[in-house]
Amino acid sequence: MKILTLNFLTCARKACKPQATSFPLHPADSTLEIQESDLNIIFLQNILPRLDWPALISITTELGLPGLQAEPPEAEDLVVKEGGAKAEGEGMEVTEKSEESEKEASQLGKDLHRLLIETTIQEGKLMCACCGHEYAIKEGIANFLLPSHLV
Protein backbone atom coordinates (compact mmCIF):
# COMPACT_ATOMS: atom_id res chain seq x y z
CA MET A 1 0.00 0.00 0.00
CA LYS A 2 1.28 3.39 -1.03
CA ILE A 3 1.66 6.24 1.44
CA LEU A 4 -0.43 8.34 -0.98
CA THR A 5 -3.40 6.06 -0.28
CA LEU A 6 -3.33 6.91 3.44
CA ASN A 7 -4.33 10.44 2.44
CA PHE A 8 -7.76 9.10 1.42
CA LEU A 9 -8.49 6.49 4.08
CA THR A 10 -10.31 6.68 7.37
CA CYS A 11 -11.83 4.29 9.88
CA ALA A 12 -14.59 2.19 8.29
CA ARG A 13 -16.85 2.47 11.36
CA LYS A 14 -19.80 4.79 10.87
CA ALA A 15 -19.46 6.26 14.34
CA CYS A 16 -15.81 7.24 13.74
CA LYS A 17 -16.18 8.98 10.37
CA PRO A 18 -17.40 12.35 11.71
CA GLN A 19 -14.66 12.39 14.38
CA ALA A 20 -11.49 14.32 13.54
CA THR A 21 -9.34 11.66 15.25
CA SER A 22 -10.37 8.98 12.71
CA PHE A 23 -7.97 10.60 10.21
CA PRO A 24 -5.20 9.88 9.56
CA LEU A 25 -4.97 6.24 10.50
CA HIS A 26 -1.78 5.41 12.36
CA PRO A 27 0.58 2.85 10.86
CA ALA A 28 2.35 0.43 13.22
CA ASP A 29 4.64 -2.60 12.93
CA SER A 30 5.18 -1.76 9.29
CA THR A 31 7.41 -3.56 6.83
CA LEU A 32 8.21 -1.05 4.11
CA GLU A 33 9.32 -1.73 0.58
CA ILE A 34 10.40 0.65 -2.16
CA GLN A 35 8.76 -0.04 -5.53
CA GLU A 36 10.37 2.13 -8.16
CA SER A 37 8.18 3.87 -10.70
CA ASP A 38 8.28 6.74 -13.16
CA LEU A 39 7.98 10.20 -11.70
CA ASN A 40 4.92 12.14 -12.92
CA ILE A 41 5.77 15.76 -12.15
CA ILE A 42 2.40 17.21 -13.20
CA PHE A 43 0.74 14.83 -10.77
CA LEU A 44 3.06 15.78 -7.92
CA GLN A 45 2.49 19.48 -8.46
CA ASN A 46 -1.28 19.17 -8.82
CA ILE A 47 -1.82 16.84 -5.88
CA LEU A 48 -0.38 19.33 -3.37
CA PRO A 49 -3.72 21.05 -2.58
CA ARG A 50 -5.31 17.65 -2.01
CA LEU A 51 -2.67 16.46 0.48
CA ASP A 52 -3.30 16.84 4.18
CA TRP A 53 0.24 17.96 4.99
CA PRO A 54 0.05 17.73 8.82
CA ALA A 55 -1.33 14.17 8.44
CA LEU A 56 1.55 13.31 6.10
CA ILE A 57 4.03 14.63 8.63
CA SER A 58 2.57 12.46 11.40
CA ILE A 59 2.52 9.37 9.15
CA THR A 60 6.16 9.77 8.09
CA THR A 61 7.19 10.29 11.71
CA GLU A 62 5.32 7.16 12.80
CA LEU A 63 6.95 5.18 9.99
CA GLY A 64 10.38 6.44 11.00
CA LEU A 65 10.93 8.04 7.60
CA PRO A 66 12.99 11.20 7.03
CA GLY A 67 11.17 14.25 8.39
CA LEU A 68 9.14 16.52 6.14
CA GLN A 69 9.32 20.29 6.16
CA ALA A 70 6.72 21.88 8.44
CA GLU A 71 4.97 23.84 5.70
CA PRO A 72 3.59 22.25 2.52
CA PRO A 73 5.77 23.04 -0.50
CA GLU A 74 4.59 25.19 -3.40
CA ALA A 75 4.26 23.63 -6.86
CA GLU A 76 7.33 25.49 -8.14
CA ASP A 77 9.48 24.04 -5.33
CA LEU A 78 9.07 20.60 -6.92
CA VAL A 79 10.82 21.54 -10.18
CA VAL A 80 14.29 22.76 -10.98
CA LYS A 81 14.14 26.51 -11.33
CA GLU A 82 14.91 27.71 -14.85
CA GLY A 83 18.30 29.45 -14.80
CA GLY A 84 18.40 33.16 -15.65
CA ALA A 85 20.88 32.41 -18.46
CA LYS A 86 18.30 31.99 -21.22
CA ALA A 87 16.69 35.37 -20.60
CA GLU A 88 19.98 37.13 -21.32
CA GLY A 89 19.80 40.11 -23.60
CA GLU A 90 16.69 39.32 -25.59
CA GLY A 91 14.47 41.97 -24.05
CA MET A 92 11.39 41.12 -22.02
CA GLU A 93 9.82 38.57 -24.30
CA VAL A 94 8.49 35.62 -22.39
CA THR A 95 8.11 32.40 -24.31
CA GLU A 96 4.98 30.45 -23.43
CA LYS A 97 6.10 27.18 -22.05
CA SER A 98 4.39 24.38 -23.87
CA GLU A 99 2.11 22.57 -21.42
CA GLU A 100 3.51 19.22 -22.40
CA SER A 101 7.14 20.18 -21.89
CA GLU A 102 8.60 17.90 -19.26
CA LYS A 103 9.74 19.88 -16.29
CA GLU A 104 12.66 18.49 -14.35
CA ALA A 105 11.95 17.46 -10.75
CA SER A 106 13.91 19.12 -7.98
CA GLN A 107 15.31 17.09 -5.06
CA LEU A 108 12.13 17.93 -3.14
CA GLY A 109 10.02 16.68 -6.06
CA LYS A 110 12.01 13.44 -6.14
CA ASP A 111 11.67 13.01 -2.38
CA LEU A 112 7.92 13.50 -2.55
CA HIS A 113 7.63 10.96 -5.38
CA ARG A 114 9.64 8.49 -3.34
CA LEU A 115 7.45 9.04 -0.30
CA LEU A 116 3.97 9.10 -1.86
CA ILE A 117 4.30 6.65 -4.74
CA GLU A 118 7.37 4.45 -4.24
CA THR A 119 7.24 3.79 -0.50
CA THR A 120 4.80 0.98 0.23
CA ILE A 121 3.66 -0.78 3.40
CA GLN A 122 3.78 -4.50 2.70
CA GLU A 123 2.88 -5.80 6.15
CA GLY A 124 1.61 -3.99 9.22
CA LYS A 125 -1.48 -2.40 10.64
CA LEU A 126 -3.38 0.86 10.62
CA MET A 127 -4.91 2.03 13.87
CA CYS A 128 -7.88 4.34 14.35
CA ALA A 129 -7.16 6.80 17.14
CA CYS A 130 -10.88 7.27 17.68
CA CYS A 131 -11.97 3.68 18.44
CA GLY A 132 -8.64 1.85 18.66
CA HIS A 133 -9.57 -0.63 15.92
CA GLU A 134 -6.63 -2.00 13.92
CA TYR A 135 -6.80 -2.81 10.23
CA ALA A 136 -4.28 -5.35 8.96
CA ILE A 137 -2.13 -4.87 5.86
CA LYS A 138 -1.00 -8.13 4.26
CA GLU A 139 0.93 -8.58 1.03
CA GLY A 140 0.53 -4.85 0.45
CA ILE A 141 -3.27 -4.84 0.65
CA ALA A 142 -5.20 -3.32 3.55
CA ASN A 143 -8.24 -5.10 4.96
CA PHE A 144 -11.04 -2.75 6.06
CA LEU A 145 -13.72 -5.37 6.65
CA LEU A 146 -15.20 -5.05 10.12
CA PRO A 147 -16.43 -7.87 12.34
CA SER A 148 -20.25 -7.66 12.28
CA HIS A 149 -20.56 -6.31 15.84
CA LEU A 150 -18.49 -3.24 14.89
CA VAL A 151 -20.34 -2.25 11.71
Add this chain to the structure above:
Amino acid sequence: MLPTPSTSHVCFDNVYEPAEDSYLLLDTLSNAHEVAFLTKRFDKNTPPPIVLEVGTGSGVVLAFVTAQSENIFGRRDVITLGTDINSFACRATAKTVETASKENASTSGIFSDTIIGDLTSPLRNNSVDVLIFNPPYVPTEELPDTSNQEHYNKLSSSTSTSTDAFERDSHLLALSYAGGHDGMETTNRLIDNLPSILRNKSGVAYILLCAQNKPDEVKTRIHAWGNGWTAEKVGDSGKKGGWEKLQILRIWQNLETG
Protein backbone atom coordinates in the same frame (compact mmCIF):
# COMPACT_ATOMS: atom_id res chain seq x y z
CA MET B 1 -11.48 1.77 -29.76
CA LEU B 2 -9.18 1.95 -26.77
CA PRO B 3 -7.55 -1.35 -25.80
CA THR B 4 -9.27 -3.56 -23.20
CA PRO B 5 -6.89 -4.36 -20.33
CA SER B 6 -5.66 -7.94 -20.14
CA THR B 7 -7.04 -10.13 -17.35
CA SER B 8 -5.39 -13.33 -18.59
CA HIS B 9 -3.53 -13.75 -15.26
CA VAL B 10 -6.79 -13.86 -13.24
CA CYS B 11 -8.26 -17.12 -11.96
CA PHE B 12 -12.00 -16.81 -12.56
CA ASP B 13 -12.93 -19.60 -10.12
CA ASN B 14 -13.57 -16.96 -7.47
CA VAL B 15 -13.33 -13.59 -9.27
CA TYR B 16 -15.99 -12.18 -11.62
CA GLU B 17 -14.95 -12.61 -15.24
CA PRO B 18 -15.37 -9.50 -17.41
CA ALA B 19 -18.68 -9.71 -19.24
CA GLU B 20 -21.16 -7.58 -21.16
CA ASP B 21 -21.74 -5.33 -18.12
CA SER B 22 -18.00 -4.68 -17.67
CA TYR B 23 -17.60 -3.81 -21.36
CA LEU B 24 -20.64 -1.52 -21.30
CA LEU B 25 -18.86 0.47 -18.59
CA LEU B 26 -15.68 0.70 -20.67
CA ASP B 27 -17.63 1.86 -23.72
CA THR B 28 -19.69 4.37 -21.80
CA LEU B 29 -16.80 5.95 -19.90
CA SER B 30 -14.84 6.43 -23.11
CA ASN B 31 -17.65 7.55 -25.43
CA ALA B 32 -17.42 11.09 -26.81
CA HIS B 33 -20.32 12.33 -24.67
CA GLU B 34 -18.82 11.23 -21.35
CA VAL B 35 -15.30 12.27 -22.31
CA ALA B 36 -16.63 15.78 -23.04
CA PHE B 37 -18.53 15.84 -19.76
CA LEU B 38 -15.58 14.61 -17.65
CA THR B 39 -12.92 16.79 -19.30
CA LYS B 40 -15.08 19.83 -18.72
CA ARG B 41 -16.08 18.99 -15.16
CA PHE B 42 -12.53 18.06 -14.15
CA ASP B 43 -10.75 20.72 -16.12
CA LYS B 44 -6.93 20.55 -16.12
CA ASN B 45 -6.71 23.55 -13.82
CA THR B 46 -8.55 21.79 -11.00
CA PRO B 47 -6.80 19.43 -8.55
CA PRO B 48 -6.46 15.81 -9.74
CA PRO B 49 -9.77 13.92 -9.67
CA ILE B 50 -9.96 10.91 -7.34
CA VAL B 51 -11.64 7.94 -9.07
CA LEU B 52 -12.98 5.12 -6.90
CA GLU B 53 -14.26 1.88 -8.35
CA VAL B 54 -16.33 -0.17 -5.91
CA GLY B 55 -16.33 -3.92 -6.51
CA THR B 56 -13.40 -4.09 -8.93
CA GLY B 57 -13.52 -7.86 -9.56
CA SER B 58 -10.80 -8.64 -12.09
CA GLY B 59 -9.88 -4.95 -12.24
CA VAL B 60 -10.72 -4.59 -15.93
CA VAL B 61 -12.69 -1.36 -15.46
CA LEU B 62 -10.29 0.31 -13.06
CA ALA B 63 -7.34 -0.69 -15.24
CA PHE B 64 -9.04 0.84 -18.26
CA VAL B 65 -9.80 4.13 -16.53
CA THR B 66 -6.28 4.32 -15.09
CA ALA B 67 -4.45 3.41 -18.30
CA GLN B 68 -6.66 5.70 -20.45
CA SER B 69 -6.69 8.64 -18.06
CA GLU B 70 -5.44 11.03 -20.76
CA ASN B 71 -8.10 9.86 -23.25
CA ILE B 72 -10.99 9.98 -20.77
CA PHE B 73 -10.14 13.02 -18.64
CA GLY B 74 -7.67 14.83 -20.87
CA ARG B 75 -5.09 14.67 -18.08
CA ARG B 76 -2.60 12.20 -16.62
CA ASP B 77 -2.77 13.13 -12.94
CA VAL B 78 -6.02 11.24 -12.22
CA ILE B 79 -5.73 9.10 -9.07
CA THR B 80 -7.51 5.73 -9.03
CA LEU B 81 -8.54 3.53 -6.12
CA GLY B 82 -10.55 0.32 -5.86
CA THR B 83 -12.40 -1.63 -3.19
CA ASP B 84 -13.82 -5.13 -3.20
CA ILE B 85 -15.17 -7.33 -0.44
CA ASN B 86 -13.38 -10.26 -2.09
CA SER B 87 -9.66 -10.40 -1.26
CA PHE B 88 -8.90 -12.48 -4.37
CA ALA B 89 -10.48 -9.75 -6.49
CA CYS B 90 -8.34 -7.10 -4.79
CA ARG B 91 -5.13 -8.96 -5.55
CA ALA B 92 -6.20 -9.63 -9.12
CA THR B 93 -7.12 -5.95 -9.59
CA ALA B 94 -3.75 -4.66 -8.40
CA LYS B 95 -1.99 -6.76 -11.02
CA THR B 96 -4.44 -5.92 -13.83
CA VAL B 97 -4.16 -2.18 -13.17
CA GLU B 98 -0.38 -2.14 -12.75
CA THR B 99 0.12 -4.05 -15.98
CA ALA B 100 -2.26 -1.88 -18.02
CA SER B 101 -0.76 1.27 -16.55
CA LYS B 102 2.79 0.23 -17.53
CA GLU B 103 1.69 -0.77 -21.02
CA ASN B 104 0.04 2.62 -21.54
CA ALA B 105 2.60 4.80 -19.79
CA SER B 106 1.99 7.79 -22.07
CA THR B 107 -1.72 8.02 -21.25
CA SER B 108 -1.85 6.52 -17.76
CA GLY B 109 -2.92 8.22 -14.56
CA ILE B 110 -1.78 7.24 -11.06
CA PHE B 111 -2.98 3.99 -9.51
CA SER B 112 -3.18 4.40 -5.75
CA ASP B 113 -4.33 1.02 -4.34
CA THR B 114 -7.05 -1.58 -3.94
CA ILE B 115 -8.51 -2.12 -0.50
CA ILE B 116 -10.51 -5.03 0.88
CA GLY B 117 -13.66 -3.46 2.26
CA ASP B 118 -17.41 -2.99 2.15
CA LEU B 119 -18.44 -0.51 -0.57
CA THR B 120 -16.94 2.94 0.12
CA SER B 121 -16.42 2.40 3.87
CA PRO B 122 -12.60 2.82 3.93
CA LEU B 123 -12.76 6.23 2.22
CA ARG B 124 -13.08 9.68 3.76
CA ASN B 125 -16.36 11.47 3.22
CA ASN B 126 -16.47 14.21 0.59
CA SER B 127 -13.36 12.82 -1.13
CA VAL B 128 -14.45 10.97 -4.28
CA ASP B 129 -14.75 12.81 -7.59
CA VAL B 130 -15.79 9.89 -9.78
CA LEU B 131 -17.34 6.72 -8.38
CA ILE B 132 -17.88 3.66 -10.59
CA PHE B 133 -19.94 0.63 -9.59
CA ASN B 134 -20.90 -2.48 -11.52
CA PRO B 135 -22.83 -4.03 -8.64
CA PRO B 136 -24.17 -7.47 -7.87
CA TYR B 137 -27.49 -6.68 -9.59
CA VAL B 138 -29.28 -9.99 -10.18
CA PRO B 139 -32.52 -10.33 -8.15
CA THR B 140 -32.14 -13.19 -5.65
CA GLU B 141 -34.00 -14.53 -2.60
CA GLU B 142 -31.40 -13.09 -0.31
CA LEU B 143 -27.88 -11.68 -0.17
CA PRO B 144 -24.98 -14.05 0.55
CA ASP B 145 -24.20 -14.16 4.26
CA THR B 146 -20.98 -12.21 4.81
CA SER B 147 -20.49 -13.00 8.50
CA ASN B 148 -17.80 -15.52 7.48
CA GLN B 149 -16.20 -13.27 4.87
CA GLU B 150 -12.83 -13.07 6.64
CA HIS B 151 -12.64 -16.84 6.68
CA TYR B 152 -13.31 -17.13 2.94
CA ASN B 153 -10.96 -14.26 2.11
CA LYS B 154 -8.11 -15.92 4.00
CA LEU B 155 -8.63 -19.42 2.73
CA SER B 156 -5.68 -19.87 0.41
CA SER B 157 -5.88 -22.44 -2.33
CA SER B 158 -2.83 -24.35 -1.21
CA THR B 159 -3.87 -25.00 2.39
CA SER B 160 -7.55 -25.79 1.93
CA THR B 161 -9.29 -28.98 0.95
CA SER B 162 -11.20 -29.11 -2.31
CA THR B 163 -14.60 -28.96 -0.56
CA ASP B 164 -13.49 -25.86 1.38
CA ALA B 165 -12.25 -24.27 -1.80
CA PHE B 166 -15.47 -25.13 -3.60
CA GLU B 167 -17.58 -23.58 -0.84
CA ARG B 168 -15.36 -20.48 -0.80
CA ASP B 169 -15.52 -20.04 -4.56
CA SER B 170 -19.31 -20.44 -4.73
CA HIS B 171 -19.65 -17.86 -1.97
CA LEU B 172 -17.32 -15.36 -3.64
CA LEU B 173 -18.97 -15.75 -7.03
CA ALA B 174 -22.43 -15.36 -5.45
CA LEU B 175 -21.23 -12.05 -4.01
CA SER B 176 -20.41 -10.85 -7.50
CA TYR B 177 -23.93 -11.21 -8.88
CA ALA B 178 -26.52 -11.76 -6.11
CA GLY B 179 -28.34 -8.50 -5.43
CA GLY B 180 -31.20 -9.65 -3.15
CA HIS B 181 -34.61 -7.95 -3.44
CA ASP B 182 -35.00 -6.37 -6.91
CA GLY B 183 -31.25 -6.97 -7.24
CA MET B 184 -30.88 -3.65 -5.42
CA GLU B 185 -29.96 -4.39 -1.81
CA THR B 186 -26.25 -3.68 -2.18
CA THR B 187 -26.72 -0.92 -4.78
CA ASN B 188 -29.25 0.88 -2.56
CA ARG B 189 -26.77 0.99 0.30
CA LEU B 190 -24.22 2.56 -2.01
CA ILE B 191 -26.68 5.06 -3.49
CA ASP B 192 -27.87 6.22 -0.06
CA ASN B 193 -24.29 7.05 0.81
CA LEU B 194 -23.45 8.97 -2.40
CA PRO B 195 -24.17 12.48 -1.08
CA SER B 196 -21.67 11.84 1.76
CA ILE B 197 -18.87 10.15 -0.15
CA LEU B 198 -18.89 12.21 -3.36
CA ARG B 199 -17.07 15.51 -3.31
CA ASN B 200 -19.51 18.29 -2.60
CA LYS B 201 -20.86 19.76 -5.86
CA SER B 202 -18.34 18.17 -8.24
CA GLY B 203 -18.68 14.43 -7.53
CA VAL B 204 -20.14 12.08 -10.17
CA ALA B 205 -21.17 8.42 -9.95
CA TYR B 206 -21.60 5.86 -12.74
CA ILE B 207 -23.75 2.91 -11.71
CA LEU B 208 -24.78 -0.03 -13.85
CA LEU B 209 -28.36 -1.29 -13.52
CA CYS B 210 -30.39 -4.01 -15.21
CA ALA B 211 -34.08 -3.72 -16.11
CA GLN B 212 -35.13 -5.69 -12.99
CA ASN B 213 -33.53 -3.03 -10.80
CA LYS B 214 -36.34 -0.63 -11.80
CA PRO B 215 -34.05 2.12 -13.04
CA ASP B 216 -36.87 4.66 -13.34
CA GLU B 217 -37.64 4.36 -9.64
CA VAL B 218 -33.95 4.85 -8.89
CA LYS B 219 -33.90 8.04 -10.97
CA THR B 220 -37.01 9.40 -9.28
CA ARG B 221 -35.53 8.74 -5.88
CA ILE B 222 -32.33 10.59 -6.70
CA HIS B 223 -34.12 13.59 -8.18
CA ALA B 224 -36.12 13.80 -4.94
CA TRP B 225 -32.89 14.58 -3.03
CA GLY B 226 -33.10 18.11 -4.45
CA ASN B 227 -30.02 20.38 -4.58
CA GLY B 228 -29.60 19.69 -8.28
CA TRP B 229 -29.14 15.92 -7.85
CA THR B 230 -29.73 14.31 -11.23
CA ALA B 231 -29.66 10.77 -12.59
CA GLU B 232 -29.58 10.17 -16.30
CA LYS B 233 -29.01 7.18 -18.54
CA VAL B 234 -25.71 7.66 -20.39
CA GLY B 235 -25.23 4.17 -21.86
CA ASP B 236 -27.19 1.00 -22.53
CA SER B 237 -26.76 -2.46 -23.97
CA GLY B 238 -29.38 -1.94 -26.68
CA LYS B 239 -32.51 -3.89 -27.39
CA LYS B 240 -31.11 -7.37 -27.13
CA GLY B 241 -33.66 -9.92 -25.95
CA GLY B 242 -33.66 -11.52 -22.53
CA TRP B 243 -34.26 -9.95 -19.15
CA GLU B 244 -30.78 -8.66 -18.49
CA LYS B 245 -31.03 -5.37 -20.32
CA LEU B 246 -28.34 -3.15 -18.97
CA GLN B 247 -27.98 0.57 -18.60
CA ILE B 248 -25.59 2.98 -16.94
CA LEU B 249 -26.82 5.85 -14.83
CA ARG B 250 -24.76 8.96 -14.31
CA ILE B 251 -25.61 10.54 -10.96
CA TRP B 252 -24.38 14.04 -10.16
CA GLN B 253 -25.32 17.45 -8.85
CA ASN B 254 -26.32 19.52 -11.85
CA LEU B 255 -25.78 23.05 -10.63
CA GLU B 256 -25.70 24.73 -14.03
CA THR B 257 -28.52 27.16 -14.44
CA GLY B 258 -30.64 27.11 -17.55
